[in-house]
Amino acid sequence: MSTSNQTSIAPPEPDLAPADLIARARELRPALLEQQEETENRGMPSAEMHERFRDAGLYRTLVPRRFGGYEFDVPTFLRTVIEIARGCPGSGWNLCLAAGHGLQIGGLFSESAQLEALSPDGHFACPARGIPMGTAERVDDGWRIEGTWDYCSGAPYATHAMVAVRMEGAAGNSTIGLALVPRDDWEMLDDWRDRAFGMRGSGSNSIRIEGAIVPEHFVIEENLLDSKTTADTPGFRLHGNPMYAGNAIGYLQLEITAILVGTARAALDEYERIIRAKKTPGPKGVPRYETHDYQRWFGLALGRVDAAESILLESAERFMQYCREAAVEGGSFDPEEGMRLNSTTHQAVNLGWEAVELLFRTSGTSEGARNGSRIQRYYRDYSTARTNIGLQWEPFAERLSKLHFEVVE
Numbered sequence: 001m002s003t004s005n006q007t008s009i010a011p012p013e014p015d016l017a018p019a020d021l022i023a024r025a026r027e028l029r030p031a032l033l034e035q036q037e038e039t040e041n042r043g044m045p046s047a048e049m050h051e052r053f054r055d056a057g058l059y060r061t062l063v064p065r066r067f068g069g070y071e072f073d074v075p076t077f078l079r080t081v082i083e084i085a086r087g088c089p090g091s092g093w094n095l096c097l098a099a100g101h102g103l104q105i106g107g108l109f110s111e112s113a114q115l116e117a118l119s120p121d122g123h124f125a126c127p128a129r130g131i132p133m134g135t136a137e138r139v140d141d142g143w144r145i146e147g148t149w150d151y152c153s154g155a156p157y158a159t160h161a162m163v164a165v166r167m168e169g170a171a172g173n174s175t176i177g178l179a180l181v182p183r184d185d186w187e188m189l190d191d192w193r194d195r196a197f198g199m200r201g202s203g204s205n206s207i208r209i210e211g212a213i214v215p216e217h218f219v220i221e222e223n224l225l226d227s228k229t230t231a232d233t234p235g236f237r238l239h240g241n242p243m244y245a246g247n248a249i250g251y252l253q254l255e256i257t258a259i260l261v262g263t264a265r266a267a268l269d270e271y272e273r274i275i276r277a278k279k280t281p282g283p284k285g286v287p288r289y290e291t292h293d294y295q296r297w298f299g300l301a302l303g304r305v306d307a308a309e310s311i312l313l314e315s316a317e318r319f320m321q322y323c324r325e326a327a328v329e330g331g332s333f334d335p336e337e338g339m340r341l342n343s344t345t346h347q348a349v350n351l352g353w354e355a356v357e358l359l360f361r362t363s364g365t366s367e368g369a370r371n372g373s374r375i376q377r378y379y380r381d382y383s384t385a386r387t388n389i390g391l392q393w394e395p396f397a398e399r400l401s402k403l404h405f406e407v408v409e
Helices: 018-027 029-042 047-056 074-087 089-099 102-108 111-118 234-239 248-277 292-330 335-361 374-385 393-405
Strands: 134-139 142-149 160-168 174-182 207-214
Touching: 018 047, 018 074, 029 047, 029 074, 029 089, 029 374, 047 089, 074 089, 074 248, 074 292, 089 248, 089 374, 102 111, 102 160, 102 174, 102 234, 111 174, 111 234, 134 174, 142 160, 142 174, 160 207, 174 207, 248 292, 248 335, 248 374, 292 335, 335 374, 335 393
Parallel strands: 134 160
Antiparallel strands: 134 142, 142 207, 160 174
């Protein structure tokens, strides 16, 4: 579509408030719970659920308002993710990792790239893979993209893919870049649902790109996995919103932590259902929630999940302040502060895991060991998420210490 005479896109509901969006996400919980098993078997949310996400405006949360989004802040986005993951962790992962990169399209790419990618109506859903698994070669019409990228969570209903590439230079050298590739130019591989232990409904499929030609402004020199120092991004200059100057190192783990806080909330919900419905063994059995053991276990888990959510939301506010200080006051990021944000979210994830493991272990063999039970699904989903490279807190803690002590290797 030509955008030569178009300079903006109106959001569909200009008066929508952040609280409205969060409430809409919460209202989807019963349907998400009902569809959990088929979502897992399918490997992704249903097309009908995707349309409900779209109609609710969830994909637009972080998209710039100038181009059809709502431009709400990061804490609002994370709260919506918690609500969706509380209904279905796989669906929460799929939505988060497709909608969350409204921040990157709005921050890293030029005005012309944003307008073209977000036309005609501002809807944008895009997985991002920060490890270069393919190449970008300059051609007359722009860039030719080749490669296969695994773990592209959010791919099933995506409008684009954002993938790290090696930008091949004329002299044979290469730099790391980021390519934005429209959906018609890549193939999603069916290689996720049957191999995953958990998070099977997350749509974390691989994508293959074979010789797609994208315009010049759809490829930029950018490494999502580096702690960049400059806050002078095209998006901040264009929109004036400091969150579009944000450093991905401080942001990416907020996404996954929100999913897992929602997963831990889901486990609490299911455990409460179990201990209200089931009695202790024996002829004089009483409801489990009336006994000291189950009260103790539920209380411990509840405190840990509440603490994890508090850490997450406080970290999200710190991220917003981090962006404001860098973009408005100093013009650069402190890499140590970004890594501290990362390390803080790791502790929230660990608290959530302690809660889920406790709830799974004490739910009883007829629940935790039963295939198809929700409590088992939450255990599998959470434990699978913990294998993500971004959640390996020990090496990140080492990197943080090296920044703090200015250790150069």
